[in-house]
Amino acid sequence: KSYPDVDAPVNIFEGLFEKIQEIGNNPREELGLETPYPSFNRFYGHLRPANLYAVASRAGQGKALEENELIPTPNGFVKIKDLQIGDEVFAVDGTPTKVLGKASWPDRDIYKVTTSDGHSVLADAAHEWLVQRRWDYKWEIRDTKFLSTSTLRDRPRIPLHKAVKYPHKVLPISPYELGMWLGDGHSSALVLTNIDDFLIKRWEKFGKRYGLNTSKLGMSYRLKNPRKHIIKSNKLRKTFEALNLINNKHIPDIYMMGTVRQRMELLRGLIDTDGFIEKDGTVEFCSVKEKLAYQVLELIHSLGVKASISKSHAKIYGKICGFRYRIRFYLKNCAKLSRKNKNSRNSEKYPHRYLGFEKAGKANTVCIEVAHPSHLFLCTKAYIPTHNSSWLSDIAFGCHQINPKIQVLYLDTEMSFDEQVFRRAAAISGVPLWYIE
Numbered sequence: 001k002s003y004p005d006v007d008a009p010v011n012i013f014e015g016l017f018e019k020i021q022e023i024g025n026n027p028r029e030e031l032g033l034e035t036p037y038p039s040f041n042r043f044y045g046h047l048r049p050a051n052l053y054a055v056a057s058r059a060g061q062g063k064a065l066e067e068n069e070l071i072p073t074p075n076g077f078v079k080i081k082d083l084q085i086g087d088e089v090f091a092v093d094g095t096p097t098k099v100l101g102k103a104s105w106p107d108r109d110i111y112k113v114t115t116s117d118g119h120s121v122l123a124d125a126a127h128e129w130l131v132q133r134r135w136d137y138k139w140e141i142r143d144t145k146f147l148s149t150s151t152l153r154d155r156p157r158i159p160l161h162k163a164v165k166y167p168h169k170v171l172p173i174s175p176y177e178l179g180m181w182l183g184d185g186h187s188s189a190l191v192l193t194n195i196d197d198f199l200i201k202r203w204e205k206f207g208k209r210y211g212l213n214t215s216k217l218g219m220s221y222r223l224k225n226p227r228k229h230i231i232k233s234n235k236l237r238k239t240f241e242a243l244n245l246i247n248n249k250h251i252p253d254i255y256m257m258g259t260v261r262q263r264m265e266l267l268r269g270l271i272d273t274d275g276f277i278e279k280d281g282t283v284e285f286c287s288v289k290e291k292l293a294y295q296v297l298e299l300i301h302s303l304g305v306k307a308s309i310s311k312s313h314a315k316i317y318g319k320i321c322g323f324r325y326r327i328r329f330y331l332k333n334c335a336k337l338s339r340k341n342k343n344s345r346n347s348e349k350y351p352h353r354y355l356g357f358e359k360a361g362k363a364n365t366v367c368i369e370v371a372h373p374s375h376l377f378l379c380t381k382a383y384i385p386t387h388n389s390s391w392l393s394d395i396a397f398g399c400h401q402i403n404p405k406i407q408v409l410y411l412d413t414e415m416s417f418d419e420q421v422f423r424r425a426a427a428i429s430g431v432p433l434w435y436i437e
Contacts, residue, residue, distance in 0.1 A: 033406050035399045047399070047406060064105055064367035065386070066122035071368075071379050072302075074166060076257065080366045080379070091372035092385045094162040094304065101369035108365045111144045115158075116354040117308040119382035124365045128387040129355070130376060131156035139431070141387060148357035157352040161378060161385045163304040166257040172239050175255060175262050176336070177206045179269020182292060187247050190231040190240065198337060199272060200229055207231035251295040256302070263299055264334070270296060271335045281345035283334055285327045288314050293325035301383045305331050306353050353384070373419050373437065 032046035040046075047053065067081035071089050074096050081104070083089070088096040109125040125145040132139055133154040147156050180203060184194045192203045210233040243252045255266055271277070275285045287293045293309065300307040307329035314324035330347035369388045370377045376385050400408045410420075425436055 033399075033403045035403075035406075064103070064108070064124040064127055064365035065379060066110055066124075067104070067364045067366045069121055069379055070381060071377070072164060072381070072383060074257075076253065077381065080368065081364075083366075083368060089368070089370060090164045090378045090383075091370065092159060092161050092374050092376035092378065093372075094164045095372070096165070097370045097372035097377065099368050100371050103367050105365045105367070107362050109145075110360050110363045110365065111148055111357050112360040113144060114356045114358075115306075115382065115384060116356075117306045117382075119380065119384065121380050121384055121386070122360055122363065123386070124367070127365075127367075129156065129158060130385070130387050131158055131355070132352075133157075144357065147355065148359075150355075150357075155354045155356070157354045159376065159385050160351055161304050161383055163260045163263075164302050164378065164383065166259060166263075166302075169254050169258045169262065171255065171258065171262065172243065173236075174206065175258065175266035176269040177202065178251075178255065179266045179271075180273050181245075181269075182249055182251070183270050183273025183275070185249075187249055189246075190233070190236060192229045194229075194273065196272075196337065203229050203231070207233065207236075210236035249289055249292050251292065251299065256295065256299060260303065263303060267296075267299055267303070267331075267334055268336050272337045272340065275335065275340070277335060277340045277343040279343055281330055281343055283329050283331060283344065286324055288322055288324050290323070290325055293327060297327050298381045300327065300329055300331070301381065303331070304383075305329050306347070306351070373422060 031041075032048040032051075034046050035041055065080050067079065069080050070077040071080050071083060073083075073087065073089050078087070083099055083102060085099050085102055087099045089099060091097040105124065110122050111125060112120050113123050113129075114120040123144045125143065127144045128141050129144065129147060130139060130141055131147065133150065133156050139159075142156070150156055180192060180194075180199060181190070184199075185192050190207075192199070194200060194203075207229075210231065237246070240246050244250075245252070251266070255262070258266070270285060271283060274287060275283060277283050285293075285296055287296070297307055297309050307327055309325055309327050311323055311325055313320045314322045330345060330351075332344050332346045333341060334344050335341040367388065368377070369375075375388050377388065378384065379386050399406045422436055425431075429436075
C-alpha cells in the first residue's frame with residue numbers, strides 16, 4: 001500500500017542556526033519568573049509570561065531500591081519487589097503504613113549506601129534520602145547520586161527511627177527468661193550456669209511454673225564455682241523443642257516480632273547474662289554463635305537503636321577456638337541487674353547514622369510510595385530510614401515560595417487538606433514533618 005507525500009517527514013531544524021542568531025541579536029523578551037530549578041531556568045528562560053505550564057507525575061519517579069532489598073513489615077521481612085499496593089510497611093516513627101504505589105525500573109545505575117554503623121543498602125542513583133549535612137544541619141531531600149559527591153566533612157546523616165510497633169504476640173516462654181537461657185543456658189538442656197543471685201532466683205521462679213527444680217555447684221573456666229540451676233520439666237522441654245531451641249540457640253521469629261515491651265524484655269535477659277555495660281554507658285553483647293549474634297543485632301535495630309558488630313578470634317587460655325561476635329550500642333534501661341543498668345544511657349553525642357556511597361554497577365530496581373505523611377519508610381534488617389518521592393508537590397510549592405507571582409493550582413488525589421498544610425509547614429520551616437505532628 002502506498003501513502004501520499006503530504007505526510008512525509010519534515011526537517012524542523014532547518015534554518016535553526018540563523019533563527020538563534022536573529023533572536024540573539026534582537027532579544028524578544030526578558031527572562032520570566034525564577035523557579036528553584038536552575039536547569040529549567042537556564043534552558044527555558046524561567047517561567048515566561050502568558051504561558052501555562054502543566055507538570056504531571058506518577059508515584060515513584062524511579063527513586064527506587066534494588067529489587068531484592070528486604071523491607072520490614074508487620075508480618076516479617078519481604079523483598080521490595082514482592083510488595084503489593086495495600087501491603088503494610090513501617091514508617092520512620094515505627095508505625096505501620098500502607099503502600100500506595102509501586103513501580104519497577106530495569107537496568108538502573110545503583111550505589112551501595114553504607115551507614116556509619118556498618119550496614120548497607122543498594123539504591124538507585126535517583127533514590128531520595130532525607131539528610132542533614134554538617135555545614136548547615138538543615139533537613140533536605142537529596143538523591144543518591146548527588147550525595148555520593150559528599151566529602152567526609154559534610155557527610156550526610158539520616159533521621160533517627162523509633163522502635164517498630166509489631167502487634168502483641170502470645171509467647172510460649174516469657175521473653176526475659178528466654179534471653180537468660182540464650183545467654184547463659186546449656187544448648188542441650190534447661191540448665192542455667194550463673195553466679196548472680198538475682199538471675200538464679202528468676203530462673204527458679206520460672207521453673208516453678210513448669211516443674212521440679214534442683215540446684216548444684218559446678219566449675220567453669222569463666223566463673224568461680226558458678227551455680228548450675230536445672231529445671232526438670234517435660235512440659236517445658238517440649239516447649240523448647242517445639243521452638244527448635246534445643247541444640248540450636250536462636251531467637252524464634254515470633255519473639256523477633258513481639259511488641260516493643262516484649263522485645264525489650266528479651267534483650268534485657270540477653271544483656272544480664274552475656275552482656276556488659278561500661279561506665280561510659282557503652283553496652284556490649286558477645287556471642288560465639290553467629291546466627292544468634294546477628295539476630296540480637298536486628299533486635300536492637302528494631303528498638304530504634306543504632307548498633308555495630310565486629311568479628312574476632314575467640315580464645316580459651318590463649319588458644320584460638322573459633323570466632324566471637326561483639327555488638328556495641330547505647331540504650332538506657334536495657335538491663336534488669338542494678339549493677340549493670342546503673343551505667344546504661346542513650347547515645348547523646350552521635351545518635352545518628354552517617355552515609356557513605358560507592359558505585360555498585362547496574363540492577364533492576366523497585367520504588368514504592370507510602371501513605372505516611374513523612375514519606376519515610378524503613379528498609380533492610382538494619383531498619384534504615386529512606387524516602388519515597390514527593391517531587392510533584394515540591395516543584396509546585398517551591399516555584400510559588402520563591403516567587404509568589406507564580407500562581408499554582410495543585411491537584412492531589414491521595415492526601416487530605418490537613419496533610420498538605422503540615423507538609424507545607426515543614427517545607428517552609430525546615431522542621432521534619434513528624435516533629436511538627
